[in-house]
Amino acid sequence: VLRTEEIGRMAGLSRSRVIEAGDVVMEEGSVADAVVTVGSGMLKLYRTLPDGRRMITGFATSGDVVGLAAQGNYVYSAEAVTASRVCRTARASLDGMAADNPAVQGRMFAITAADLTAAQDQILMLGCKSATERVCTFLRAMARRGGKDESLPTAYLPMMRQDVAEYLGLRLETLSRVFRRLKDAGLITLLDKTRVRLDDPDRIAALASGAERLGSDN
């Protein structure tokens, strides 16, 4: 999951399918016979426990490559959270290219290495951070991605609250409550269902790192 149009392009950008929100592109446990490159939209990647508990391990957006690290079988599922354009590249053809072209190999390695770093960021977050810290960390990360429409950074969150909660290792009620407290403190504005503006990026950053506490005592 990293910006790279190259792999799709190298594969000739063969068939670029358009899919709808809710469509499952990849299923945990099934044979990893292809990788998926995201052209537009957003996918959620998740793993499931036998009893149904889930954890979203990441969101893939334009340019991201999904399922590259799979050896044999996919280790996570991928589902569209918005209408998306995706491109399947057969594993065989990818491996073929990799064998010939060391640059492709290197690219695949770099993508996987970056994914590993991201995964470890999430480990650090899940293991150490409080609910407020997690939410603020997430908002900052998403605001960085989405760019800043206005002068203030704005996070684009097309996925459901439930998905955000599952990514942060929280219940959606808790997420909702944190949003409310951030809103009450004047730190964020919920522009609409999918856009959250960070009105005070510095304090959000402080909250994300745990440097500041969101006391009800203002």
Place this chain on the structure above:
Amino acid sequence: VLRTEEIGRMAGLSRSRVIEAGDVVMEEGSVADAVVTVGSGMLKLYRTLPDGRRMITGFATSGDVVGLAAQGNYVYSAEAVTASRVCRTARASLDGMAADNPAVQGRMFAITAADLTAAQDQILMLGCKSATERVCTFLRAMARRGGKDESLPTAYLPMMRQDVAEYLGLRLETLSRVFRRLKDAGLITLLDKTRVRLDDPDRIAALASGAERLGSDN
């Protein structure tokens, strides 16, 4: 972090240093100018938050390769938990080999991909599982590694309780309490400070997956 003597061997197994418990082999943020192959002993890999909170992302044992995914700077630190034999391989020489030998590239990719999968396992654990589930999951994983000396699987835990706690995203007091409850339930035996025998592997497995609950109501 995956079994592979190959990389060290390919590098000529040049200088195999012996280090002591507590020695830091690799520091988060510093220039990633080498990878480390573990010959014997055990290292802990950890990331740190600015305010000092830490999270151990994994333990590296004989055959594991550490620091491979680093692009530019290391993203985690590595410290010996027992006396260990390690081999540093210069990044430059590794990249040189990789350029010539596609098999090395492939190996590096496979190792990183496996690390990514392990990291996502940990994400799932940290995001979903209770303290008891985490501990049982960990015990099973370590028992699998360590082999079974006797007929019963036995986990070899040379690291401090604090380290285990930091790996599982728990406080060491909580870890201690879970151990006690497992012991009281007759599921494990603390043979000595570093060895935990799983007396009832099936029930440990059930507890690890959340299929069973450790009720104080026996």
Place this chain on the structure above:
DNA sequence: CGTACTCTTGATTTCACTCAATTCAGGTGG
């Protein structure tokens, strides 16, 4: 033999979870 450490145990608090009710938004059909 005492010092310093890890580890364990106990008492209490707190943060997030659970369960439950309500509001909100989007879509459908009368």
Place this chain on the structure above:
DNA sequence: CCACCTGAATTGAGTGAAATCAAGAGTACG
């Protein structure tokens, strides 16, 4: 166009699991 329905999101009250604070027990080592 409005009433209705559905699923998402919010809010509230109460509980609970793990964290925190604080001793105490066990071990290793000089």
